[in-house]
Amino acid sequence: MATIDETVDVDVPIRTAYDQWTQFEDFPHFMQGVEKVVQISDTLTRWTTTVQGVEREFDAAIVEQTPDVVVAWASVDGTTHAGRVTFEALGAGSTRVTTHIEWAPETFVEKVGAAIGADDRQVKKDLRRFKEFIEERRTETGAWRGEVHGGHPIA
Template structure:
């Protein structure tokens, strides 16, 4: 099992950053390799990804969700094996630190080599930078889900 931890500061209030993160179907706008996410239920999403030509589908279950604080998940079924949490930290009225921690199990030679070369860490860092651009350019979230899990 491998681990990655990355964070970024975004120039929006914590509520805005959190609300946008709960809009899973918008992830393809800022996550490279994520082609589609379908919200199946309040706690289940279906992911379709394509990274370096490798297509995968899997489900992810939200295991904990606390508004303006955290969203935790784990994959269920499918080929991808990962679990993680994204947390939101208020820096001031208009700035938020978004921290993502993820454990994942690379499969096969290519994924293991990519992991050893830091591909996943760079991918997560790039995705967080794209999230920053996405939410700051909008200035507001595309929607929200304020329930707790």
């Protein structure tokens, strides 16, 4: 299992950073290799990715979500992929975004990439692109302020 931990500070309020992160269908704008994300329900997303020429499609469930605090997910089919993104206010107009991702490289290329840190570098670049995306816009493209605990939305 490969583990990736990366952090970026963005110059927008915590609500703006968090709200943008809940817009999964916008991920292809700043995540290289993410071709498409479809929000199927409040807690289920379908991902299409292409990394190092390997195309994958998988579903991921939101297992924990608390506004301005955390979004966590886990794959629900053959691909082993899980993660957690936390948000910490650094002041009125600045936020620390921290990612923790766990995944199981399957192909030879993925295993080599994980071994030499290519996946770490990719996540770091994606977070920098998220920073550029949200700081340039200064506002989120949408928001979902609901909560999810144990994979179940809380009304």
